[in-house]
Amino acid sequence: xxxxxxxxxxxxxxxxxxxxxxxxxxxxxxxxxxxxxxxxxxxxxxxxxxxxxxxxxxxxxxxxxxxxxxxxxxxxxxxxxxxxxxxxxxxxxxxxxxxxxxxxxxxxxxxxxxxxxxxxxxxxxxxxxxxxxxxxxxxxxxxx
Numbered sequence: 001x002x003x004x005x006x007x008x009x010x011x012x013x014x015x016x017x018x019x020x021x022x023x024x025x026x027x028x029x030x031x032x033x034x035x036x037x038x039x040x041x042x043x044x045x046x047x048x049x050x051x052x053x054x055x056x057x058x059x060x061x062x063x064x065x066x067x068x069x070x071x072x073x074x075x076x077x078x079x080x081x082x083x084x085x086x087x088x089x090x091x092x093x094x095x096x097x098x099x100x101x102x103x104x105x106x107x108x109x110x111x112x113x114x115x116x117x118x119x120x121x122x123x124x125x126x127x128x129x130x131x132x133x134x135x136x137x138x139x140x141x142x143x144x
Contacts, residue, residue: 011110012036014045014070015103016052017119018144023053023062029144032117043070046079046106048099073106082108090126097123104128112137117144 012032014022021029036043050072054060073079083101087093092101100120104127107116113136118124121141128139
């Protein structure tokens with residue numbers, strides 16, 4: 001948790017695994033969420049994460065409760081274009097990386113500071129890399 005302190009206030013971004021862990025009541029994830037909310041941070045995900053976590057069955061109820069407490073950013077033409085450019089800059093491709101790039105584009109559009117909780121920190125760190133930005137303002141990518 002030490003790496004998270006002092007970083008949240010602008011946004012806490014969740015990938016699909018972050019949503020699943022929130023829905024399951026994972027203590028570490030819940031601690032990070034509480035900390036973000038105490039600092040008046042926004043908890044956000046991309047609409048594409050819904051396709052990864054919803055299956056149309058009774059298990060979706062917990063996920064829907066989570067989704068009612070966070071902001072789900074719709075994917076539009078501008079975010080799609082930004083995600084494609086992120087993939088090109090990072091030298092990544094494929095469906096899995098495309099979903100990561102859409103989440104990265106959402107994260108990059110959030111007020112700073114931003115912490116991104118993900119099960120794929122390597123690719124998301126590459127996709128959210130901002131070498132021209134001061135370190136304190138860069139997105140912190142943490143394993144969920």
